[in-house]
Amino acid sequence: MSRVLYELAAADPDRRFSPFCWRIRLALEHKGLAFEGRPWRFTEQDALAFSGSDKVPVLVEDGRAIADSSLIAAHLEAAYPDRPTLFGGAAGLALTRFHAAWTDQVLHPALAPLLLLDIHRHLGEADQAYFRHSREARFGKPLEAVCADRDGQIAILRKTLAPVRAVLRAQPFLGGDAPLYADHAVMGAFLWAHGVGAPDVLEPDDPVAVWRRRMLDRLGEGSRALTLG
Numbered sequence: 764m765s766r767v768l769y770e771l772a773a774a775d776p777d778r779r780f781s782p783f784c785w786r787i788r789l790a791l792e793h794k795g796l797a798f799e800g801r802p803w804r805f806t807e808q809d810a811l812a813f814s815g816s817d818k819v820p821v822l823v824e825d826g827r828a829i830a831d832s833s834l835i836a837a838h839l840e841a842a843y844p845d846r847p848t849l850f851g852g853a854a855g856l857a858l859t860r861f862h863a864a865w866t867d868q869v870l871h872p873a874l875a876p877l878l879l880l881d882i883h884r885h886l887g888e889a890d891q892a893y894f895r896h897s898r899e900a901r902f903g904k905p906l907e908a909v910c911a912d913r914d915g916q917i918a919i920l921r922k923t924l925a926p927v928r929a930v931l932r933a934q935p936f937l938g939g940d941a942p943l944y945a946d947h948a949v950m951g952a953f954l955w956a957h958g959v960g961a962p963d964v965l966e967p968d969d970p971v972a973v974w975r976r977r978m979l980d981r982l983g984e985g986s987r988a989l990t991l992g
Contacts (some may be wrong), residue, residue: 765799766791769811769821772802773885773959779989780882780958782871783832784820785951790836790944792983794846798822800985805890833863836944849944862937862945865926870952873923876916879906881959917964924971931970935977942978950978958989 768788771781779785779802791798803810803819814821816830822838829835840849840856850856883894883906895906902909910916927949930937937945953975965972979987 764825765823766796766825767799767801767823769801769803769814769819769823771819772804773882774887774890775885776802777989778885778958780885780955781819782866782951782955785954785958786832786944786947787820787822787835788986789947789950789982790839790849792981792986793849793942793944793947794839794843796839796843796846800989804887805893833860849947851938851943855938855943859943859945859948863948866948866952869923870949871955873916873920874952874956876910877913877920877964878956878959878961880910881961885959920964924965924969927974928970931974936974942981946974946978950975953978 768784768791770779770784770788772779779788779800788800808817811817811819811821811830814823814828814830816828818830820832820835821828821830822835823829829838836849837856848855850859879898883891886894898909899905927937934940936942937949942950963972965975
């Protein structure tokens with residue numbers, strides 16, 4: 764079976780930085796499914812026209828396109844029930860919706876002011892113009908103003924991670940003894956930061972940092988090359 768994952772990339776095609784694309788890359792590795800990661804950029808919307816989506820991730824399996832990380836994850840779980848589970852059953856799927864929503868609506872906004880200028884720096888010229896215009900419209904001010912108070916934003920981020928930290932003091936993964944899609948959702952945010960070269964803001968002994976190292980150790984060879992190579 765052919766399987767292609769379209770992923771957001773910087774000017775350097777090996778610099779992948781979408782937290783949502785990372786969720787699906789981690790989910791595919793979790794399921795043990797081979798795939799080709801194909802770089803895609805903000806201004807290449809025509810390249811996704813076949814999928815009916817104007818953003819990534821898009822997964823294409825034998826010609827069938829599936830867009831949106833939550834839909835792709837649900838597809839992988841349903842299509843490959845004999846592979847390691849992403850959710851741990853119906854109750855786990857329901858709880859994972861909370862983890863994903865918390866990551867989208869709380870963790871990502873806490874991270875964004877630390878990352879926007881780094882993202883902009885790694886984009887090609889056309890993508891830089893698109894990114895600046897779209898993000899400044901979203902935030903209502905220049906990128907430089909969004910990112911002005913770095914120390915304050917680091918403090919907010921560390922506080923934001925308190926519930927994750929509390930869980931990880933009691934168990935090695937958000938999924939329990941092994942990672943589930945909830946772990947991939949939160950880890951995608953950290954790989955977003957790593958993908959644009961943002962400095963680490965966690966203390967080495969922070970339970971979240973310890974968990975992150977466990978997650979990095981589980982990366983497949985291709986993902987390790989993108990994050991560590």
